[in-house]
Amino acid sequence: xxxxxxxxxxxxxxxxxxxxxxxxxxxxxxxxxxxxxxxxxxxxxxxxxxxxxxxxxxxxxxxxxxxxxxxxxxxxxxxxxxxxxxxxxxxxxxxxxxxxxxxxxxxxxxxxxxxxxxxxxxxxxxxxxxxxxxxxxxxxxxxxxxxxxxxxxxxxxxxxxxxxxxxxxxxxxxxxxxxxxxxxxxxxxxxxxxxxxxxxxxxxxxxxxxxxxxxxxxxxxxxxxxxxxxxxxxxxxxxxxxxxxxxxxxxxxxxxxxxxxxxxxxxxxxxxxxxxxxxxxxxxxxxxxxxxxxxxxxxxxxxxxxxxxxxxxxxxxxxxxxxxxxxxxxxxxxxxxxxxxxxxxxxxxxxxxxxxxxxxx
Ligand code: ADP
Ligand code: MG
Numbered sequence: 001x002x003x004x005x006x007x008x009x010x011x012x013x014x015x016x017x018x019x020x021x022x023x024x025x026x027x028x029x030x031x032x033x034x035x036x037x038x039x040x041x042x043x044x045x046x047x048x049x050x051x052x053x054x055x056x057x058x059x060x061x062x063x064x065x066x067x068x069x070x071x072x073x074x075x076x077x078x079x080x081x082x083x084x085x086x087x088x089x090x091x092x093x094x095x096x097x098x099x100x101x102x103x104x105x106x107x108x109x110x111x112x113x114x115x116x117x118x119x120x121x122x123x124x125x126x127x128x129x130x131x132x133x134x135x136x137x138x139x140x141x142x143x144x145x146x147x148x149x150x151x152x153x154x155x156x157x158x159x160x161x162x163x164x165x166x167x168x169x170x171x172x173x174x175x176x177x178x179x180x181x182x183x184x185x186x187x188x189x190x191x192x193x194x195x196x197x198x199x200x201x202x203x204x205x206x207x208x209x210x211x212x213x214x215x216x217x218x219x220x221x222x223x224x225x226x227x228x229x230x231x232x233x234x235x236x237x238x239x240x241x242x243x244x245x246x247x248x249x250x251x252x253x254x255x256x257x258x259x260x261x262x263x264x265x266x267x268x269x270x271x272x273x274x275x276x277x278x279x280x281x282x283x284x285x286x287x288x289x290x291x292x293x294x295x296x297x298x299x300x301x302x303x304x305x306x307x308x309x310x311x312x313x314x315x316x317x318x319x320x321x322x323x324x325x326x327x328x329x330x331x332x333x334x335x336x337x338x339x340x341x342x343x344x345x346x347x348x349x350x351x352x353x354x355x356x357x358x359x360x361x
Contacts, residue, residue: 024218038197038240202310302314
């Protein structure tokens, strides 16, 4: 379906120095393969998709799509538009058109379908992504998840058998990620060839049959998701896939902005963890601060989450203390009960800095 050889894309900085956003990239993708593309920001993921879809011209190398050299001067670029669809992070729907109008416009303008043919095909595609009910709505009246499904439907209606998606879930409210992932799974089953750039490690692992790790313009790994996530060849990959997201606070004075900390924790839970972890995490922090309120030494708080394993924890270091606040005879019993009920496992460590409690959530 797609064969890429020695692809290079160079950008020039303002000071005149050149650097490779893509450096000698080669791969072959068969029809029906679903490839997830992961890697640190700036690694070249978006550039790769943009070059594949001719939104950007490479400096060297070749790209064959269904055996045709799409970089050849004689290649009709309109043909690529019918074979390959691009789904952006920011849905890019026309706000003044209805959902149906957004889908029929390219069908009539680019494919030359009649009004009724376009309408029929658009409704069929909307049905496929469970959005037929919203055909006559304007994008602004749709949730983010619905807008992204409408954008996917617009691309599908063009009949493309190759779909490139650049962070399709990253502009979405976390509660809507699931519905877009559901549609992506459906398309994978339909046999579409897909390249999906995502920072969601579980999506990258679960949806794809193959994963690329792009790092500083190099295709550092091209392997099965299970090898990439369990046995990566490079330490860069291992560090990247196993990264733990953390939020840290040091409370040293009573003037600390408690409310701001709590809203940062809630946002963190929405962004990375499952929404159902929000209550346990915020309750533990609140009740622990209540318990510690009677003492006067500084407190360090950490909320950690590993996207890959799904494990989360709260770490509370009570500096200068030698006894766990949960073990004190004068501790508020109700608070202790709530805290114990919210965590699946509590680890207590006595460190030179004080008592460190780790709550697994
Ligand atoms: P990713 O999507 O993996 O975060 P990008 O492909 O967006 O990475 O970018 C790769 C590198 O190329 C980055 O260093 C970025 O700053 C640079 N880059 C991307 N597009 C341009 C551009 N149009 N002009 C100059 N530099 C660019
Ligand atoms: Mg990008």
